[in-house]
Amino acid sequence: MQISSVLEDDNYVIAIDGDVDASSSIMLDEAISKAIEKGQQQILIDCVDLNYISSAGLGVFMSYIEELKVRNTRMVLFGLSEKVENVFKVLGLDQLLSIEETKDQAKQQAHG
Amino acid sequence: MMPSTTAIIRLTTASGILCWLGLALVDLMIGFELRNANVKLGVPQFLSTLLLTGYILSLYFHYKQRLVSADNLNFIELLWRVFVTGLIATIVSVFIHFFLSFLVSGSKLAQDGLTLSLLYHVNIGLILAFVISTFLVWKKLVLYQKTKSLLRTWQVFEYAILISLLFHFVPHNRFDLPFSLIFAFILAMGLVITPNLKWVAFLNFKQKWKSILLILLILLYLTYFMVYLTGQQGNELLISDLTNHVSVIAIYAFIMLYAVASLLVTLFNLPTTSVFEQKLEEVVNFQRLSQSGQTGQNQEEIYDLLLESSMSATFASAAWFEVNHQNENQHLIVKNITPEKVQTVRPVITNSSEKKSRRQGISSSVNSRVDNIKHPNYKSVLVYPLEAQNEKIGTMVLLKEVSDGFNNDVVNIVDTFGNQAAVSIENHRLMQSAIENERYREELKIAKRVHESLLPSELESNQHFSITAFSKPADEVGGDYYDTHRISEDKFALIIGDVSGKGTSAAFNMSQMKGVFHSLAQIDLDPREFLVKANEALGRCLEKTSFITLSYYIIDTGKKTICFSRAGHCPSLYYDSSISKLDFLKSKGLGLGIIRNQEYCKYVELNQIKYQSGDILVMYTDGITEAMNPDGEEFGYDRLREVVVNQVNQSAVEIQRAIINGLLQFTEVDDIEDDFTTMILKFS
Numbered sequence: 133m134q135i136s137s138v139l140e141d142d143n144y145v146i147a148i149d150g151d152v153d154a155s156s157s158i159m160l161d162e163a164i165s166k167a168i169e170k171g172q173q174q175i176l177i178d179c180v181d182l183n184y185i186s187s188a189g190l191g192v193f194m195s196y197i198e199e200l201k202v203r204n205t206r207m208v209l210f211g212l213s214e215k216v217e218n219v220f221k222v223l224g225l226d227q228l229l230s231i232e233e234t235k236d237q238a239k240q241q242a243h244g
Numbered sequence: 245m246m247p248s249t250t251a252i253i254r255l256t257t258a259s260g261i262l263c264w265l266g267l268a269l270v271d272l273m274i275g276f277e278l279r280n281a282n283v284k285l286g287v288p289q290f291l292s293t294l295l296l297t298g299y300i301l302s303l304y305f306h307y308k309q310r311l312v313s314a315d316n317l318n319f320i321e322l323l324w325r326v327f328v329t330g331l332i333a334t335i336v337s338v339f340i341h342f343f344l345s346f347l348v349s350g351s352k353l354a355q356d357g358l359t360l361s362l363l364y365h366v367n368i369g370l371i372l373a374f375v376i377s378t379f380l381v382w383k384k385l386v387l388y389q390k391t392k393s394l395l396r397t398w399q400v401f402e403y404a405i406l407i408s409l410l411f412h413f414v415p416h417n418r419f420d421l422p423f424s425l426i427f428a429f430i431l432a433m434g435l436v437i438t439p440n441l442k443w444v445a446f447l448n449f450k451q452k453w454k455s456i457l458l459i460l461l462i463l464l465y466l467t468y469f470m471v472y473l474t475g476q477q478g479n480e481l482l483i484s485d486l487t488n489h490v491s492v493i494a495i496y497a498f499i500m501l502y503a504v505a506s507l508l509v510t511l512f513n514l515p516t517t518s519v520f521e522q523k524l525e526e527v528v529n530f531q532r533l534s535q536s537g538q539t540g541q542n543q544e545e546i547y548d549l550l551l552e553s554s555m556s557a558t559f560a561s562a563a564w565f566e567v568n569h570q571n572e573n574q575h576l577i578v579k580n581i582t583p584e585k586v587q588t589v590r591p592v593i594t595n596s597s598e599k600k601s602r603r604q605g606i607s608s609s610v611n612s613r614v615d616n617i618k619h620p621n622y623k624s625v626l627v628y629p630l631e632a633q634n635e636k637i638g639t640m641v642l643l644k645e646v647s648d649g650f651n652n653d654v655v656n657i658v659d660t661f662g663n664q665a666a667v668s669i670e671n672h673r674l675m676q677s678a679i680e681n682e683r684y685r686e687e688l689k690i691a692k693r694v695h696e697s698l699l700p701s702e703l704e705s706n707q708h709f710s711i712t713a714f715s716k717p718a719d720e721v722g723g724d725y726y727d728t729h730r731i732s733e734d735k736f737a738l739i740i741g742d743v744s745g746k747g748t749s750a751a752f753n754m755s756q757m758k759g760v761f762h763s764l765a766q767i768d769l770d771p772r773e774f775l776v777k778a779n780e781a782l783g784r785c786l787e788k789t790s791f792i793t794l795s796y797y798i799i800d801t802g803k804k805t806i807c808f809s810r811a812g813h814c815p816s817l818y819y820d821s822s823i824s825k826l827d828f829l830k831s832k833g834l835g836l837g838i839i840r841n842q843e844y845c846k847y848v849e850l851n852q853i854k855y856q857s858g859d860i861l862v863m864y865t866d867g868i869t870e871a872m873n874p875d876g877e878e879f880g881y882d883r884l885r886e887v888v889v890n891q892v893n894q895s896a897v898e899i900q901r902a903i904i905n906g907l908l909q910f911t912e913v914d915d916i917e918d919d920f921t922t923m924i925l926k927f928s
Contacts, residue, residue: 154746187744191789194838215878222866223410223793223812224834227847 135163143171143239147178152241153188161192164207168196173205174242176235180211185219197228206230252309260302267295271483273353275361289483293412296484299369300409300491303376311380319385319443320451323458326378330465333370337472338368347821351760361483364476368486371469375492378462378499386502388443401433418488424489428496434498435587441509448865452510459507466500522557526657529553533664536672543567543637543669547577550630550665551640555579557661558626565630567638581643581899585621589643593625612658614650624649628658632666633673687836688720691751695722698751698758703923704730708801711738712896713923714904716867722919723750724865725757725770725794729765734802737765737774740863740923741794741813749787757792771796771809772850775836779811783840791837795863800923806861807852814866817885819892821858826889828854828881859927860899862888867920868903871911879910896924 133150144167152160167175193209200207208230212220220226232238275286275426317325353403408426416423447455477487486492533553536546546567555563562581576583593615612628622643630637640662644650662674695717705711705728713726723743730736739761743753760778769777773795782792793813799806806818812835815828834847866885871879887906891899900922 187742187791188789191744191791194791195789196834221340222814223791223838224832224847225812225838227832227834228838 133159135159137163137167139172143174143176143177143242144172145176145235151184151186152182152192153186154188155182157186157213158177160189161195164192164196168199168203168205174239175205175207176238176242177207177209178211178235179209179213179216182212182216182222185216190219190223190225193225193229196238206237206242208232208241210235249309249313250906252312253306255887256302256306256309260299260306263295263299264365264369267292267299267361267484270295271365272358272361274483275357281338290413292483296489297409297412300372300376300889303373307373307377311384318451319456320383320454322381323455325463326381327458329377330374330462334376334465334468336370337367337469337817341472360479364479365484366485367472367734371473371486372492374465374469375496375499378466378903379495382499382502382697385443385506386437386440388440394437394440394664394853395439397437399434401430401437403495404433405432405491405494406470408494416488423490427494430490430494431497431501431684434494434501437498438502438505441506444509444513445520447510447513447517448521452514452517456507456510459510460505463500463503466496466503470496481723497835520772526553526557529556530661530664533668536665536668543672546665546668546672547630547638547640550661550807551577551579553661554628554640554642554658557657558642558650559644560626562622562643563641565638565640568636581621585839589617589622589641589745592619593627593641610629611662612655614655616647621645623647626650626655626658628662628857630662630666630669632669636665637669651861685731685749691719691748694751694755698725700727704728706734706801707928708734709799709925709927710896711923711925712900713921714900714920718746718867718917718919720746722746723754723792724866724867724919724924725754726863726921727758727761729762731765731768731798731871734800735768736799736801737761738797738799738863738923738925739765739794740816740865740921741792741811742867743792743864744790745787749790753782753786753790753792756782758793770850771807772845772848774811775811775833775848776845778839779836779844782836783844783886786837791835793835793866797863804855805852805853807850809833809848809850811848812838812871814845814864814881816864817860817862817888818853819860819862819888821860821892824892826860826892828884829883855927857927860888860892861925862899862903863923864903865919867916867918867923868907868922871907871916871918871920873911879907883910896926899926900924 133148133152133156136140136147138145138147146160146163146167148160150156151201164175196207199205208219210232211234212231217226217231220231230238230241234239270287270292273285274289274292277283277285277287314321314325344360344363383398387395390398395456402607408430411422411426414422419427444452445457472696473487474774477485480487527551528628530553533549536549547567551563551565552561563579564581564586565577567575567577576586580664581589595617611631612626614624614626615623622645624644624647626642628640628642630640640658642650642658699715703711703713711728715724715726717724723745724741725737726740728736728738741757743750743757745753757778760781764774764777764781775794785806786792791812794811795808795813795816796807796811797806806830808829810829810831810833812833815830817826818829819826831851832847834844839847862884868884869878869880873879883906884903887902888899890901892900902920903924907920908914
């Protein structure tokens with residue numbers, strides 16, 4: 133799995149490429165925690181190339197829900213495949229995380 | 245069987261004493277005969293020679309055996325033995341001398357042939373004992389680190405001496421031709437043997453001084469005895485004249501020769517001793533370094549050993565070792581220098597290294613860099629980067645107060661030490677990882693056993709439904725959990741869940757889940773309340789990134805209802821026989837532990853359906869829907885539904901079998917790596 137973080141205007145975009153399993157979830161965790169540390173207010177997670185996410189990966193997203201709320205930071209996921217989105221939905225994370233189809237929608241959501 | 249050492253020592257002691265007593269008696273008698281022409285005792289001269297030979301041989305075997313039993317003595321202890329034997333012999337001899345010359349001088353006793361002869365025999369008995377014992381100790385020294393040819397030469401030497409003993413039975417004069425020839429031959433062999441002085445090299449400085457002193461004293465005794473024996477030479481009445489005994493003279497000459505040679509060699513070796521000791525220490529240090537990886541020493545101790553060894557090899561006055569840590573903070577090990585001072589030296593070294601990266605004259609195979617530096621305390625420096633498995637572990641810096649302090653030889657030695665330390669560190673790491681692996685596997689084994697013991701062996705049911713469950717454990721420990729609880733006659737609680745994570749933590753969380761289930765199910769909560777309470781309980785003990793998904797059902801066979809709530813778990817399949825429809829039970833839900841406060845209740849809902857005979861409830865874990873085929877395709881919800889659709893008229897067990905078979909066919913493997921679980925209920 134590969135992770136790249138880019139700042140686009142005031143949107144901090146973390147792009148995930150590949151599978152997020154138990155070992156690669158650590159990288160994802162680091163990337164998100166770095167973004168939060170930097171004080172980014174809008175964090176976009178690019179899931180276009182996210183193929184599979186394990187419960188460890190879901191655990192990473194879940195563990196930041198509380199912190200994001202406290203810091204008033206918006207995190208929006210976008211470009212999820214149907215399969216991956218279903219994983220989020222089954223677990224109920226779609227109720228807590230913003231999930232959008234496209235990047236533009238995500239940006240809007242992040243600033244809305 | 246060989247007689248034991250002590251037996252031989254006793255035997256030779258006895259034979260020695262007997263021979264000596266016999267010799268003294270026979271010589272007295274012969275002397276008496278000589279002095280008194282009218283007396284004829286008829287004691288043959290031959291008997292005296294025989295007893296003397298017997299005495300010499302007894303001494304030889306006696307001391308040989310005693311040295312065998314003292315095999316582990318070092319050189320100094322051996323010399324000490326010779327010295328003590330000589331000391332006793334000399335003291336007794338000197339005492340006899342004074343006794344004769346002062347105490348009883350002029351008296352009749354001093355003139356008495358009998359007394360003189362007896363005292364003379366005491367003297368030669370002691371001298372022979374000293375000479376023979378010294379000879380045998382010298383043998384041990386000569387044969388130290390022996391070669392085959394040396395051993396053969398020595399054997400010839402000993403046999404020559406043995407044969408020369410026979411010569412004494414033939415009438416002869418001192419230094420007549422045959423006597424001289426035999427003496428010359430044995431002495432020549434002795435000369436050949438004498439240069440074998442390897443033992444001297446193995447003495448340290450202090451031991452060399454000791455041995456010089458001991459050998460000097462031994463030589464003193466030997467000279468004293470020589471003077472004594474030549475003084476007695478003219479006295480025909482004493483019969484057994486040792487100076488007329490070619491073997492004794494030859495041995496005497498040899499031990500003196502070897503003593504003088506040892507003395508000189510030891511003396512000349514004194515100045516180079518420190519070099520030899522240094523080399524020896526290097527070898528020992530090298531060995532310690534190479535063993536340090538295995539003996540469970542930690543890396544710190546290896547660095548310490550490397551520092552110490554390198555310092556003693558190079559005579560460096562100060563040194564330090566910087567450990568490169570992945571997590572920025574550097575760790576320092578210092579010797580003869582304070583960490584503060586290290587800070588003052590470090591920039592000086594970096595400066596000089598920028599000017600010239602590598603000095604001439606150091607071979608390129610060597611990692612070390614040597615340089616002169618400008619520092620108030622230190623003038624030259626040796627920098628050695630320690631690497632293991634292509635990873636830079638740290639840097640060793642050795643400092644000297646003089647410029648050009650590190651020559652090529654010491655640089656090579658430091659390199660050797662460094663390489664060995666690297667090997668030791670590698671060994672150490674391999675060992676650590678092996679231990680950790682083993683520990684992890686042990687943990688997994690335990691976790692697996694815990695996991696298996698947490699699953700129920702029997703499921704609760706009554707005549708209104710049949711229930712079956714199957715759970716395939718993962719190679720690693722997974723977190724699938726299912727269970728049932730009979731709340732009352734008609735009321736049953738069913739649970740299926742999945743704890744996130746694997747291994748011991750999953751098994752641990754699962755056991756908490758089981759505890760929560762069995763305590764809350766008793767209180768007869770509705771499924772939504774159950775989830776809210778379970779979330780509250782588990783939220784306190786789950787790790788930050790862990791969560792649990794589950795579905796909770798209450799079957800009431802009295803009211804024919806199913807109540808359920810879903811906490812993020814994959815939705816169950818339900819077959820409604822009245823409309824012949826198989827579908828997933830839709831319900832809002834959220835995994836346990838995702839929100840750990842009162843808000844959780846907002847995200848779960850309570851559902852209730854009425855069932856009738858023939859209805860089927862298929863519960864499962866995501867191990868089934870996420871199982872992949874070789875193309876990376878997941879089994880998915882649709883395929884699962886497909887399999888069950890064709891089995892709605894079958895029993896719960898049949899449906900279960902169909903699901904497992906379908907799954908195995910799809911994944912095309914004999915054994916699915918992940919864990920998966922099904923629990924199927926069919927109403928009758």
